[in-house]
Amino acid sequence: MARPRTPLLSRERIITAALRLVDAEGLDALSTRRLATELSVSGPSLYNHFGTKDELLDAVVDSVMGEVDLSMFTPGAPWPEALRAWARSYRAALAAHPNVVPVLAQGPGRRPNALRLADAVFGCLVESGWPRGQATRIGALMRYFVTGSALASFAAGFPEDAGLYDAADYPHLGEAHRLAEHRGAIDEGAFETGLEALLDGLALRFERTAEGARRAGGDR
Amino acid sequence: MARPRTPLLSRERIITAALRLVDAEGLDALSTRRLATELSVSGPSLYNHFGTKDELLDAVVDSVMGEVDLSMFTPGAPWPEALRAWARSYRAALAAHPNVVPVLAQGPGRRPNALRLADAVFGCLVESGWPRGQATRIGALMRYFVTGSALASFAAGFPEDAGLYDAADYPHLGEAHRLAEHRGAIDEGAFETGLEALLDGLALRFERTAEGARRAGGDR
DNA sequence: GTCTATACGCGGATAGAC
DNA sequence: GTCTATCCGCGTATAGAC
Numbered sequence A, B: 001m002a003r004p005r006t007p008l009l010s011r012e013r014i015i016t017a018a019l020r021l022v023d024a025e026g027l028d029a030l031s032t033r034r035l036a037t038e039l040s041v042s043g044p045s046l047y048n049h050f051g052t053k054d055e056l057l058d059a060v061v062d063s064v065m066g067e068v069d070l071s072m073f074t075p076g077a078p079w080p081e082a083l084r085a086w087a088r089s090y091r092a093a094l095a096a097h098p099n100v101v102p103v104l105a106q107g108p109g110r111r112p113n114a115l116r117l118a119d120a121v122f123g124c125l126v127e128s129g130w131p132r133g134q135a136t137r138i139g140a141l142m143r144y145f146v147t148g149s150a151l152a153s154f155a156a157g158f159p160e161d162a163g164l165y166d167a168a169d170y171p172h173l174g175e176a177h178r179l180a181e182h183r184g185a186i187d188e189g190a191f192e193t194g195l196e197a198l199l200d201g202l203a204l205r206f207e208r209t210a211e212g213a214r215r216a217g218g219d220r
Numbered sequence C: 001g002t003c004t005a006t007a008c009g010c011g012g013a014t015a016g017a018c
Numbered sequence D: 001g002t003c004t005a006t007c008c009g010c011g012t013a014t015a016g017a018c
Helices: A011-025 A032-038 A043-048 A053-065 A079-095 A098-104 A112-127 A132-151 A176-216 B011-025 B032-038 B043-048 B053-065 B079-095 B098-104 B112-127 B132-151 B176-216
Strands: none
Touching (some): A032 A043, A053 A079, A053 A112, A079 A098, A079 A112, A079 A132, A079 A176, A098 A132, A132 B132, A132 B176, B011 B032, B011 B053, B053 B079, B053 B098, B112 B132
């Protein structure tokens, strides 16, 4: 076969197949040949649609970022509620595709959906009265927490091999081999606990900042 | 050359060279051939000391974990201070080797230093009066935050290309191209702000937990 | 503009000689 | 314990068919 009447491939189809492959078998399984086979096409055909493998990976990552709901960032929305709803939506999108998180955690790069997200968070905080410097820090720290929580399941990181946790070496880890049983609940509980603690701690700071600003007549 | 009188290689020497290579040029630069060249040795010689490349990588990662100070977890130490000091030491160790963080964030695996760390944190929290379930969650959420913050510089994630931040697309990101200028300060500020917020929020919860436990006569 | 065939160099890993 | 030789899969460049 040479040039078919209707194209076999499209960016959409390639991205979808690539994401499915990465979700199912990890980042390493995404090879151009493997992906091409999955699409019933021969290796280098992909290069008609993407310049390099990295460009393809970028598109895959941004398609995941596109699943994050940003509708809570409407003008006038109170920042703690908006941040809470966004963090949950963000985590849900990443947790559905944990294997792409190491790529996405490197920063927004030039990916439009990632930049849109950063813009929305920063905008909400500034409009709520946070000084710009603080808003930058809070955007960063929320990203730290959410990507860290999505990067890998905490509970799954401990091998289930009970013999590993010798009381002489690890006096407090005796039950660690049973963590995997409640994996999802532990990860979600840790995320929710951390999120609420973070928001409480930031609210404390906001009161102080607002008070300081009122007294001194503006911060920067 | 065949078998030398005194071995040219040792696990120590290999690990040190591998870590230097990963730090300087990233995870992708760590190939068995490249590493062998760096050690003035021929490719497959490394397989006399490590079964697979993954085993080598595991050893490299655990050597980084070994740099984390755990001395603050002495019996009787107040948990907020211990957690604060540990988080800083943990972040410092990871920030010195950001390229290995994606590997290490996957969980402790069977790496002894990683397990020792998890054991120390959990033990301190339980001895301080946190219920075991809460202690597990707090260990997880602290790991989320610290690994997330070490995974990549927030500020460096935004391209310096000013033309990228078109006000029509990203109304609040106008100054984002200048983030890289103060990269280190932004990352550290975000980490410290998040850490203090987290500890404040957890302290609030601890008071409630302790009160509840006092009233109900024990939690678990 | 979209596909196939072919080819190059580099990656991890193994086998066997010394 | 280290070498050389070798295998196979990878990303991707190039050439040519339609």
